[in-house]
Amino acid sequence: MGLFLWIIIIGICIILLASLVDFIRGGRLRVNIQMRESRFSAEIFYTLLVIYLIVILGFGLIYFILSINNILLVENGELRKVSVIGSISHSLYFSGVTLLTIGYGDITPIGVGRFIALVQAIIGYILPTAFVLRLVQSNQENRDE
Template identity: 70%
Template sequence: MGIMAWLIIICIAGILTTSLIGFVRGGKIPERMQMQESRFSAEIFYTLLIIYLVVIIGFGLVYFVLSMSHVLLVENSELRDESIVGSLMRSIYFSGVTLLTIGYGDITPIGIGRLIALVQALIGYVLPAAFVLKLVQNNQDNRERKKDML
């Protein structure tokens, strides 16, 4: 595999890692975007949706870049030669199915793709728990601030 493909993979991995670490650590939220105390918040929903989309597209691009040098995803136990757009769509589809832990089984990773899919499935499994913990932490912080104001 060429050095350009590895550079692209490293950049994508860096963006994914930075996004996930920033989410888990909880960066500064502007005052106008502070989460409101309610049972459902559009901000929370959109944040989670964007995180999932970033991870799905990021891993989809990793699968796509790796598939350019060799076959990484096998569909219905057959090796297929597809166009670039078809390969990109298949990579993003597989990424979404893996992250959401649906796993239909119609596309199977081979080689290093198995390890990458395992890491992505782990992220898909842990991300909702991290999100809930983040919400609980924010609610506790808000309650403590309100107590200090009184």
């Protein structure tokens, strides 16, 4: 794989990592999240939705870039070449399924894709916990004031 593709992959990883760390630490645009009488907050819901979309798109791009030179995702146990649009859709689908569930098994990674999928699954497992802890911390800070 060319040096340019590795630079793009590293750039995507840096952006993903910076976004997640920025979110966990409270971010530059610190939003004062207050718990109201309502148990549902649209701001909290949209924040979590945007974070998940960023991670799905970021990892989907990583899978797609890695699949440009070789087959990275195997569908139903068969190695087969797909078009660029098919590769993008497979990459985004696999990224979403890996982040949001434990995977269906219809598309499986091979090679370095296994390690990347493992990292994404760990992020998908830890992200809701970090989000809840962040809310509890904000709520506690609001009570202390």
